[in-house]
Amino acid sequence: MNFISTTDLRTQSSQLVNSLKQGKKLSLVHRSRVIGEILPVKSNTKSFDVKKFREFTKTGKPQKSLSYQERDNLYRKHLEEKYGKDLS
Numbered sequence: 001m002n003f004i005s006t007t008d009l010r011t012q013s014s015q016l017v018n019s020l021k022q023g024k025k026l027s028l029v030h031r032s033r034v035i036g037e038i039l040p041v042k043s044n045t046k047s048f049d050v051k052k053f054r055e056f057t058k059t060g061k062p063q064k065s066l067s068y069q070e071r072d073n074l075y076r077k078h079l080e081e082k083y084g085k086d087l088s
Contacts (some may be wrong), residue, residue, distance in 0.1 A: 006029070
């Protein structure tokens with residue numbers, strides 16, 4: 001198992017990143033004691049699908065912007081539903 005000290009975290013960060021990209025697990029050492037493990041994260045990156053985005057933009061309708069009065073009415077309605085009618 002690979003070891004890295006807390007000082008090496010600052011000085012050898014590029015080596016740490018490279019070893020994590022390779023899938024290696026590292027033990028973190030502080031004052032001659034192992035205090036933890038540094039594990040690589042399994043990435044679940046989703047790729048951007050241009051075809052789906054184009055279909056969405058064709059079918060999706062833009063939202064109508066609300067006036068100040070409409071926003072105020074919606075907010076007051078929400079407060080009445082949440083707290084009751086007796087609001088001041």
